[in-house]
Amino acid sequence: MTPHVVILGCGFGGLFAARTLAGAPVRVTVLDRTNHHLFQPLLYQVATAGLSAPAIAAPIRAVLASQDNVTVLMGDAQRVDLARRAVLLEDGEQIGYDHLIVATGAAHSYFGHDDWAPHAPGLKTLEDALEIRRRVLLAFERAERESDPARRAPWLTFIVIGGGATGVELAGMFAEIARHTLHGEFRRFEPRNARVVLVEAADHVLTAYPPELSEKGRAQLERLGVTVWLGRPVTGVDADGVQLGADRLAAKTVVWAAGVAASPLGATLGVPLDRAGRVIVQPDLTVPGHPEVRVIGDLALIPSHQPPVPGIAPAAKQMGRYAAVSILNSLEKKQPGPFRYRDYGMLATIGRNKAIAMFGRFQLSGYPAWLLWLVAHIFFLIGFRNRVVVLVDWAWAYWTLQRYARIVLGRRKDI
Ligand SMILES: Cc1cc2nc3c(=O)[nH]c(=O)nc-3n(C[C@H](O)[C@H](O)[C@H](O)COP(=O)(O)OP(=O)(O)OC[C@H]3O[C@@H](n4cnc5c(N)ncnc54)[C@H](O)[C@@H]3O)c2cc1C
The missing domain is CATH 3.50.50.100 (FAD/NAD(P)-binding domain)
Structure with a gap:
């Protein structure tokens, strides 16, 4: 029978795992509680009226439509039953798996408040x-x-x-x-x-x-x-x-x-977690005693990896790709080497013409770093239309100093 791979969460980690399995001899089910893949690095632009919501998100179903071996389901995973190799959804439905990739990311932590x-x-x-x-x-x-x-x-x-x-x-x-x-x-x-x-x-x-x-x-x-x-x-x-x-x-x-706290789904695996609720995984991203279960992205902590893997999108993507390849290796009874994060640098923007960037020992700040930030974010956005829309909106905002996404619906309760 064709092995069934279930991927929980279609953020950066889940999406890149699913894409890596394109054309592979496996049946893939991708489950997410939303119907869209979200480009979180540009969320602040939506929060500050610079971009509209659809510009930084894409329907998961559309993104994966050309992959015949992938079924996309919208639902909320509540628990993983490792012994029965099944995922339990909020409405009681169960999805069985041969291989599981858990990529449900993180949420806010108010430090107990x-x-x-x-x-x-x-x-x-x-x-x-x-x-x-x-x-x-x-x-x-x-x-x-x-x-x-x-x-x-x-x-x-x-x-x-x-x-x-x-x-x-x-x-x-x-x-x-x-x-x-x-x-x-x-x-x-x-x-x-x-x-x-x-x-x-x-x-x-x-x-x-x-x-x-x-x-x-x-x-x-x-x-x-x-x-x-x-x-x-x-x-x-x-x-x-x-x-x-x-x-x-x-x-x-x-x-x-x-503050950031890992997705509560990690705790249902019944394996050791760190203080932020991240699942402590082995060097090959599997959980102890369960070589068929891999945890990736913001939800995973690899204690053996030095320096520590940062909680950023490129790390989640690399883990997603690695997890998919290692499942395919395991089908051929091959043993994968440990996961190694490749650091391509970090960028943070502060405002118009203002940013900082770091690539190994090479550092940049101000306008050149901002330009690099801009190009990188357009390049990595999912979907050609989104890239064009964001480019046009940013060009408009740059020249006019306007932020066009200012129409709000609903009220503040305290007004
Ligand atoms: C505001 C913000 C700005 C950021 N800026 C940057 C940046 O500039 N550069 C950078 O590299 N990184 C940035 N990051 C971090 C980056 O977005 C994360 O590291 C990355 O998204 C982690 O990928 P992931 O696949 O682990 O989880 P996510 O991308 O968070 O995906 C998790 C997915 O799981 C789904 N999910 C969660 N729980 C369930 C459930 N129970 N059942 C079903 N589905 C579920 C969610 O809907 C989501 O689609 C930023 C993060 C935030 C929040």
């Missing part, structure tokens, strides 16, 4: 991005209705918690919206005076980068008008702002970009 979540949404899905965009744009609308400057101030204060790549990108874009996009559109206040504060518990932003580059990142942020607070752990978040020890920062819009 889940009550902060309604006041400080994180950025992981398209729904999150649209919610952040709604909160930001409607805060400006609410500020225009407020005649008392003291009561208006919290509506014009935007706090981003967490100075990693996502926090830096969001803070930089909020500042650009206030400084450029909305300029001249309001009568009761000057949008340029809006306050954007980036709060980070560590003593520098972009901690994945060497200190010189992260310092350049901070300087570029401040040039955009962002206030950067370092070494300030957040101790409370509520509907009216953020508590930092004894200090209080009043704000009606707070975004969470601080």
Whole structure:
């Protein structure tokens, strides 16, 4: 019988595993809880009205349509039963497998303070991005209705918690919206005076980068008008702002970009996890005692791999490809070598003409790094149409300083 490979999650890892199995002598089922593959690196552009949602996502069914050996199912995996080699879905359905690739990624972690979540949404899905965009744009609308400057101030204060790549990108874009996009559109206040504060518990932003580059990142942020607070752990978040020890920062819009927790599906495997809930896998990405189960991407931790594999898209793609190839090897009774991550460098953008980049020991910042970031993101987007749409939208935004995706539906509950 043709072996059945089940892939849970069609993010970067799952998609690249499925693509690698094109034409192989296996039957593949790809299961995802959404109907789209999402290009997460550009989510912040949707959250800041620079791009529309469909520009950074593609229907999984369409992406894999030409692969005859792949069936795409939409559903939520609740549990993996290793003993019975079956995946259990939320509606009770079961999917049996011969080989399983678990690629369900990660979500936000509020470090045990889940009550902060309604006041400080994180950025992981398209729904999150649209919610952040709604909160930001409607805060400006609410500020225009407020005649008392003291009561208006919290509506014009935007706090981003967490100075990693996502926090830096969001803070930089909020500042650009206030400084450029909305300029001249309001009568009761000057949008340029809006306050954007980036709060980070560590003593520098972009901690994945060497200190010189992260310092350049901070300087570029401040040039955009962002206030950067370092070494300030957040101790409370509520509907009216953020508590930092004894200090209080009043704000009606707070975004969470601080913590990541692995997909809860990992815990159902019943194998050891690290503190963030990542599944501790063997050097060949299988779980102990189950050579037919592989865990990849943000959900996997390979303790034997030094330096550690970063939680970024290229790592998930490489693991996806490796997992697929090693399944095909195992069908031929071949033993694969251990997974090795190939580091092609890292890029983070801060705003218009501002970015940092690192390729081994080679470092770049400012305009050249931004240009490289732009080209890389267009190149790696899934779908030709999406590449064209994003290119046109960015060119338009670059020359006009406008962000066109500003139509919001629904309300903020607190307005
Ligand atoms: C805002 C943001 C910005 C980022 N920017 C960058 C960047 O600039 N560069 C970079 O390299 N990396 C970036 N990353 C990280 C990168 O996106 C991740 O490392 C990568 O997506 C991990 O791939 P994955 O396949 O493990 O998981 P994901 O791509 O997250 O895919 C997981 C998939 O599983 C599905 N899923 C989850 N749970 C279930 C379930 N129970 N049942 C069924 N389906 C499920 C989800 O719907 C999703 O499609 C960013 C991440 C975020 C959130």
